[in-house]
Amino acid sequence: MKSEANHQVNHESAVVPKSHAGSGKMVFQVMQNYQVTLLLFIVMFILTAILAPEFYNLQNMINVARQASITGVVAVGMTFVILTGGIDLSVGAILAVVGVTFATMIKQGIPVTGAILIALIIGVCGGLINGIGATFLGIQPFIMTLATMAAGNGVALLLTKGTPIDFKANSAMIELLGNGKIAGIPGPVLLFILSAVLAGIVLRYLPFGRFVYGIGGSLEAARLSGVRTTRILLAVYAVSGLSAALAGLMTTARLYVGHPTAGSFIMLDSIAAVVIGGTSLMGGRGSVAGTVAGVLLLAMVANLLNLLGVSPFNQQIAKGVIIVVAVLFTTQGLKQRIKQQWSGL
Template identity: 50%
Template structure:
């Protein structure tokens, strides 16, 4: 029964595979790069471009998980707190002189478990995603601050063993970029070419129709929060590796960045439409925009206003497009 496709499933798949919107986003990205180069010659400096790529990777990995969640008509406000908990966890484990591989595994397990708790609450407890992940956001930040006693945790003598993931380069590109490429490739394949990917679109398009067609809606809903938690913990490892400290406030506000990136990339907050290709371009657009504002001296507080306005404008445009398509 799970292989049966409803019309909503098919429309969701077509939405996820549609490329004209992504092509339009590419032109927006190119235009931003031209404007950035015009406003500040420093934009084209190789060091600056490398930093932009790192930003794309860091925010992009979390945003891929957010895209999975939003495709099911959900939201995950806890990714920043999960990142903070995992950053502190990694630093504490390194302080115990555990092998780096074990540190990686246990940190990823910690983030995945927090995502699973979100999934259980939303899918099986029927708690609204906004409320469940808001609660996890508050609890997670409190847990991170408690574990770290409110202070950054230094990696100490193990710093060099851990730096390669966040600061290393491979074949001319930063290692985090390669991680982002790998995660994105896997996510694109899953969403486009697997039954599970089709089920995600079906649940987001019409959960009741998906249930009647034999899809395990609760499992699919649960699983996307697990994916989001896992990718938040992976991002935490990169953060710790790059900063060489476990910062309990790491990831503050990254949920806003992830939501903005997904929405800019064409993922509908109403579920069932969008995809990772758009998310990749959305991450690049937001990173370049932030870099432009930094180069021209725009206040960080003003930058938050701009990012919030982008989310509102993107949603309003989406709603206008939907109404227009129905007329």
């Protein structure tokens, strides 16, 4: 078993490039690993230029980036969870609970800084509950986070009695979280960029990142090689909860409303972005760069369909097709699997 563990560690060292690797080599590796995502992005870029050239209006692109930023922040945290072979279905519920709690605190006169800190702590606690259930209690992440999702949605509705909570606040911090700009760049977009860059550095250059990949490759091998797997998994789910909480603050600050159902679709969109970006649902393979590409691809598709006047119902169908196509083309050994299953008919 020790040799298996050593093999796993060596494998993950190859998956996650060392910091001294050349930039050209790193770029080549990213293009090689995520060529399907890049190809889909290029195809969408060309189609958009032909079918809806108004998409490339600067203001429209800023609006698209702003809309994608909330999903993007959640997807960055989701990437950590999926890389370990887990899943987090509770991000939408955490987003909603954080949003209505933050709106309530601001309405009751709690200082903005304190309210933000409490909101982020709520998100981390929600993630830790998921992590404890998945590790100490041995509950499958899908079931554990499904239960947390149901409970969280109930809490959000209970706190608001099903009614959105609006508030007023003259705060530069809230303005930056929702509608403000720095050097012409919307605050939410900057938060998305910062979270993606920070997550990318952690996964690529820090031991924690290599441990995340190692657990996704083989939990038992990682444990036998000395990785504190329980601690890493708790941290991973805490990161996902923190990301959902930040997205909840961004959503609430944008409209100055805490809505109990604000996160209804964020879970599906974030998972879709991560998968489209090339991260394997089995764990051990993927990157934040791919997730960012997936987020932008989905945002581009949604905006293109809006510009073409496609109904929201057909947009959901198109999103489903894109997810299936992306997963099919990023699945290794697809041809062999089809031949194998065909022979079994």
